[in-house]
Amino acid sequence: MNYKDAATLGQAVKTWREDHHYRMGDAAKVANIPYASFQRIEYDQGNPRIKNLALIARALDMSTDEVIARWFNDDDDKQKDQ
Incomplete structure (x- = not known):
C-alpha cells in the first residue's frame, strides 16, 4: 500500500516507516519530532x-496543506449533516 492512500495519517506514517525499515525511534529522529509525539x-x-504535522508532512514528501486536506478534511461529515 502506498502511504498516501492510507485511511488515516497514523496508517500513512506507519506504512512510510515500514517502507523505510525504520524502528519508531529512528523514524522520529528522521522526522525530527519527539518519540512520544511520533x-x-x-x-x-x-x-x-x-x-x-509540518515535520511529518515533510517526511512523507507532502506539503502540510496536502496532509491536512487528505487526513483532516471533515467535508464528508458536513455533507452528512445537510
Whole structure:
C-alpha cells in the first residue's frame, strides 16, 4: 500500500516507516519530532501540533496543506449533516 492512500495519517506514517525499515525511534529522529509525539501520531491518538504535522508532512514528501486536506478534511461529515 502506498502511504498516501492510507485511511488515516497514523496508517500513512506507519506504512512510510515500514517502507523505510525504520524502528519508531529512528523514524522520529528522521522526522525530527519527539518519540512520544511520533508514537501518538502513528497510533492516531489526538491531533498533532501544527509544527509536528509540518515535520511529518515533510517526511512523507507532502506539503502540510496536502496532509491536512487528505487526513483532516471533515467535508464528508458536513455533507452528512445537510
